[in-house]
Amino acid sequence: MKLKIIHICIIIACAISTLWASVSFSLELTLPEAVKLALENNPEIRLNRLELEIKQSEINKKLAEYIPALNLDSSYTYWEDDPDVSELETKNQHYQAGISQKVPLGGLLSLSVNYGRSDYSPFYTEVTNYRLGPGFSIESFPDTMGVASRDDHYTGINLFYSHHLLKDGIVGPAFAPVKESRFNRDIQKDFFIQSRINLIQRVEITFFETALRQKEIKVYQEILDINKQLLKNLKSKQRLGMIPEIDVMSAQIKVYEAKEKLFSSQASFQTSTQDLKILLNTKEQIKVISGFKTNEPLRQLDDLIIFAMNKNKDLTQLKANLKKEKLLLAVAKNQYLPQVDLYVSINKKGQGSSIDKAKNLEETEYNAGIIFIYPLYPLDPKENYLQAKLKFRQAKVQLRQAELSITNQITTLYRQIQLAEKKIKVQTRQIKILKERMEISLKAFKERLIDLKIVYDIQDDLISGEQKYLYYLFEYQSLNSSLTALTR
Incomplete structure (x- = not known):
C-alpha cells in the first residue's frame, strides 16, 4: 500500500513539474515598473480620474454664472388702416x-x-x-x-x-456655490491621490508576496536537490549492503515531501501573481525582479506624525470637508435669519x-x-440650520478621531518595523549557522559519523529557519509599505 501511494505521488509530482516547466514569463517587472503599470492600467484609478474631471467641470459651471450675461431684444410691427376709411400707416x-x-460677495x-x-x-x-x-x-x-x-x-x-x-458678516458665504464646488473638487482630488496611494500599497504588498514565493521556491528547490543527492548516496550504499533498505525508503519519502512543499509554493506563487495581474490589469505571465531592502533608515517617530498630520490625504479630505460644512452652516444661518438687501x-x-x-x-x-x-414661520430654514450645525460638529469629531487613529497607527507600525528589523538580523545570523551545520552534517553522514535521522532533523531546522526569515522579510516590507502609505 505504501509503495502504491509513493507511485501515485511520483505521477502527480511529474505532472506538476512538467506544467511548471512549461510556464514562460513574458513580463518581468521591478517594483517601480509594476507601480507605474498599475497607475496607468488600473480601472479604479481611471474612474477616479474621470470623477475628478467632473468635479472640475462643476466649478467651471458655477463660475460661468459670473460671466457677463448679454441680452438683446428687438421688435418691429407694421399696421395699415382700412383704405376705405383712411390711408394711415403705422410703424x-x-x-x-x-x-x-x-x-462675487453678494x-x-x-x-x-x-x-x-x-x-x-x-x-x-x-x-x-x-x-x-x-x-x-x-x-x-x-x-x-x-x-x-x-x-x-x-x-x-x-x-x-x-x-x-449677509448676517454672518457683510461678505459671508455669498460666493458659496463656487466655494462649495471647489471644496468638492479638493475632496475628490485628495480621494483620487489617496486611491493612488492605496493602489501603490496593494501593489507593493502583492509584489513582495510574489517575490517571497519566488524565493520560497528557490529554497525548496535547494532542499529538494539536497534530498535527491542524499537519496542517490543512500541507494549506492544500500546496493553495497552498507545500510538497510528502510533508510533508502525514508530518504525517498523526504524527497516526496520536499517536492510537495515545492509544488505548494509554486501554487501559492501562481495565486499571488494572479492577484498582481488583477491590480496591473494585465493578462501577461509575470515574474518579479525584487531586491528586499531591510536597511532603510527610519525617520524619527515625531517627524513622521507631524508629516502625516499635514500631508495624509485622508486627513486633508476631512479638513476640506470641515471647511465645506462650515461654509454650508453659514449659508444655512443666513437663510434662517432675516434678509437685508441694498439697492x-x-x-x-x-x-x-x-x-x-x-x-x-x-x-x-x-x-x-x-x-x-423676515420669515414669520421659518420652520424649514431653521431645521436646515440645525442640521448644518450638527454636520459641522460631526465633521470636527471625524477629523479629531482620524488624527488620533493615524497617530496610533503610525506609532504601532513604527514599533513593529523596529521589531521586524531585529528579528531579520537575528534570523540572518541563525540561517548562516544552520547552513554551515547542514553542510557539516552531510559530510559527517557520508563518513558514517552520524545517523540519518540527525541529518533530517538538521534539515528540518534549516527549512524552518528559511521560512521564518522569508516571513520576517515579507512582514517588514508590508509594515514599511503601510507606514509609507500613511505618510506619503
Missing part, C-alpha cells in the same frame, strides 16, 4: 440691449438701454361737419381732413446695483415728438433703498 420699432454681471450689476420709435404716415379722412342753414336748420356736409406725418420716440438708460447683506438705481429717460418739440422731455431718476425680509 412701431423697439430695441433693447442689456448686460448683467454677478459680483452683488448684482445690470445696465440696460432702450430705444423705441413710432412713425405715423400723413393721411386724409372723411369727417362730417355741421352748419346752420336757412330757418335755423342744422345742415350736415362731408369734408376731408388731412393729418400730417409725425414720429414719437423714447429712450431709456438704466443702471442698477443690488447687494445682499441703487439710476434711470435716465427721454421722450419726444417731431410735431411738438417743445414737449420733448429728458429726466434722470435716482433711487436707493433697503429691502428687509
Whole structure:
C-alpha cells in the first residue's frame, strides 16, 4: 500500500513539474515598473480620474454664472388702416440691449438701454361737419381732413446695483456655490491621490508576496536537490549492503515531501501573481525582479506624525470637508435669519415728438433703498440650520478621531518595523549557522559519523529557519509599505 501511494505521488509530482516547466514569463517587472503599470492600467484609478474631471467641470459651471450675461431684444410691427376709411400707416420699432454681471460677495450689476420709435404716415379722412342753414336748420356736409406725418420716440438708460447683506458678516458665504464646488473638487482630488496611494500599497504588498514565493521556491528547490543527492548516496550504499533498505525508503519519502512543499509554493506563487495581474490589469505571465531592502533608515517617530498630520490625504479630505460644512452652516444661518438687501438705481429717460418739440422731455431718476425680509414661520430654514450645525460638529469629531487613529497607527507600525528589523538580523545570523551545520552534517553522514535521522532533523531546522526569515522579510516590507502609505 505504501509503495502504491509513493507511485501515485511520483505521477502527480511529474505532472506538476512538467506544467511548471512549461510556464514562460513574458513580463518581468521591478517594483517601480509594476507601480507605474498599475497607475496607468488600473480601472479604479481611471474612474477616479474621470470623477475628478467632473468635479472640475462643476466649478467651471458655477463660475460661468459670473460671466457677463448679454441680452438683446428687438421688435418691429407694421399696421395699415382700412383704405376705405383712411390711408394711415403705422410703424412701431423697439430695441433693447442689456448686460448683467454677478459680483462675487453678494452683488448684482445690470445696465440696460432702450430705444423705441413710432412713425405715423400723413393721411386724409372723411369727417362730417355741421352748419346752420336757412330757418335755423342744422345742415350736415362731408369734408376731408388731412393729418400730417409725425414720429414719437423714447429712450431709456438704466443702471442698477443690488447687494445682499449677509448676517454672518457683510461678505459671508455669498460666493458659496463656487466655494462649495471647489471644496468638492479638493475632496475628490485628495480621494483620487489617496486611491493612488492605496493602489501603490496593494501593489507593493502583492509584489513582495510574489517575490517571497519566488524565493520560497528557490529554497525548496535547494532542499529538494539536497534530498535527491542524499537519496542517490543512500541507494549506492544500500546496493553495497552498507545500510538497510528502510533508510533508502525514508530518504525517498523526504524527497516526496520536499517536492510537495515545492509544488505548494509554486501554487501559492501562481495565486499571488494572479492577484498582481488583477491590480496591473494585465493578462501577461509575470515574474518579479525584487531586491528586499531591510536597511532603510527610519525617520524619527515625531517627524513622521507631524508629516502625516499635514500631508495624509485622508486627513486633508476631512479638513476640506470641515471647511465645506462650515461654509454650508453659514449659508444655512443666513437663510434662517432675516434678509437685508441694498439697492441703487439710476434711470435716465427721454421722450419726444417731431410735431411738438417743445414737449420733448429728458429726466434722470435716482433711487436707493433697503429691502428687509423676515420669515414669520421659518420652520424649514431653521431645521436646515440645525442640521448644518450638527454636520459641522460631526465633521470636527471625524477629523479629531482620524488624527488620533493615524497617530496610533503610525506609532504601532513604527514599533513593529523596529521589531521586524531585529528579528531579520537575528534570523540572518541563525540561517548562516544552520547552513554551515547542514553542510557539516552531510559530510559527517557520508563518513558514517552520524545517523540519518540527525541529518533530517538538521534539515528540518534549516527549512524552518528559511521560512521564518522569508516571513520576517515579507512582514517588514508590508509594515514599511503601510507606514509609507500613511505618510506619503
